[in-house]
Amino acid sequence: MTVSLEQLRRCHFAVDLGAARTRVYVKGSGLVVDQPSVAAMNTRNxxxxxxxxxxxxxxxxxxxYIRVVRPVAGGTVVDIEMAQRMLRHLIGDKMRRTLRRRPRLRAAACTPHDADPLAQRATIETLVGLGARRVELVDTLIAAAVGCGLPVERPEASMIMVCGxxxxxxxxxxxxxxxxxQRIPVGGEAVDHAIVQHLRHAHALVLPSQSVRPLQIALSGNGLTAQGPASTEIHGRDVATGLPRSVRVDTAAVRNAIHTPLTAVLDxxxxxxxxxxxxxxxxxxxRGIMMVGGSARLPGLDEMLREATGVPVHIAEQPDVCAVQGLGAMLEGQVEPLVLDPLAA
Structure with a gap:
């Protein structure tokens, strides 16, 4: 681990700053924030x-005059000031006052695997702006593995896949x-983009913008699996006329469209x-592969991985919050380190 369990037990709260959602775990209170990593500001003042x-x-x-911004991209803070302001409002004044009463406030945060020093520094600066005197960084892979109950401290293999x-x-x-x-720059946004491009080229249809994930609009239920419906109706805007239009989309064609970005994940x-x-x-x-993260719920992804690798593939019970729950378990002292007795001379 990046830091020892003893250091993490001294932390008072933990933050998982994701590109899609921000989650905050407070020691003794549990998960107190689970909101999209989005802020809207008035550009005039x-x-x-x-x-x-x-x-x-x-x-x-x-x-x-209103601009909607995402201060976190790819698990890295790209706008420190806006990330601090967003976190202050998400946590709330009451919880912030409670945290500030702690002597030498300590925080823990998830960082992507092999994050560069600048990305780590941005995460630290963000939490220091909230009053933390010390910030401990934990690899997202370790935190997610602990959160979904994998025996990471034992001398046996555990394979985890964090789908962000x-x-x-x-x-x-x-x-x-x-x-x-390995860190592959392909996630849920790439899959959404592939679906958007398919609908634009094949049906001359533009989906509504980012207010709703294109994947959720395009395919409901188990639409990406072979057992799902053969077609689904999509509402959007015509590319040529700009007028609203509905088309019926073949789900098999959509499955083929998303296989291209997912091939990089298989590699x-x-x-x-x-x-x-x-x-x-x-x-x-x-034991197989354990899938966590918001995009782990992508219908049919686990079946595709199972066919490609030949090993069992499991989806965590709560894949969205595994990373922050793992941090919380470390803060609460629920993770016991492996103790090796020295051999007698």
Whole structure:
């Protein structure tokens, strides 16, 4: 792990700053914030108008003087000041006053695998602006593995796949550390983009903008699986006339459209398995891959991975919040480190 469990037990709150959602866990109180990482501001006076779900609903529907921004991209803070303002409003005045009463306030945060020093520094500066005197960084892969109950501290292989909005991270863990890992710049947003482009080229249809995820509009239920409906009706805007129009889309064609970005994910899994020691790969034949993250719910993704790799693929019970729940378990002291007794001389 990036830091020791003893250091994490001293932290008072934990933050998972994701490209899609921001989650905050407070020691003793549990998960107190789970909102979209979106803020709306007035460009005339710089005032913050809305954050979270209300700000996300404004996307594509605002006048010129209101700008909707996402201060986090790809798990990295790209606008420190706006991220601090967004977090202050999401946490609320009452909880912030409670946290500030703690002597030497400490915080923990998730960072993507192999995040560069500038990205780590941006995360630290964001939480320091909230009053934290010390910030501990934990690899998202480790936190998510703990959150979904994988035995990361044992001398056996655990493979986890974190499906985020901007990137997918795959790793094999053993003895509390990452043995081998890959970060693929393909996530839920790339899948959404592939569907949007397919509808634009095949049906000359433009979907409504980011207020609702294109995937959720295009395919409901188990539409991406072969057992799903053969077609579905889509409402959007005609490319040529600009008028509203409805078309019936073949779901098999949509499945083919999203296979292109997902091929990069399959290649990343193959690289991880090739670089992994044979003994650990043998463990994975029984335990398989654990999928977490918001995009893990993509219908049919687990079946596609199962067919491509030949190993079992499982989806965590609550894939969206595994990373922050893992941080919370470390803060609460629920994770026991592996103790190795020294051999007697």
């Amino acid at each position: 710089g005032a913050l108008i809305a954050v979270g779900e209300f700000a996300e609903q404004m996307t594509g529907r605002t006048p010129d 909005a901007a990137a997918t991270q795959v790793a094999v863990l053993s003895l509390g550390s990452i043995v081998t890992a 990343g899994i193959g690289r991880v398995l090739r670089e992994c020691p044979p003994d650990l790969v043998a463990d994975l034949a029984d």
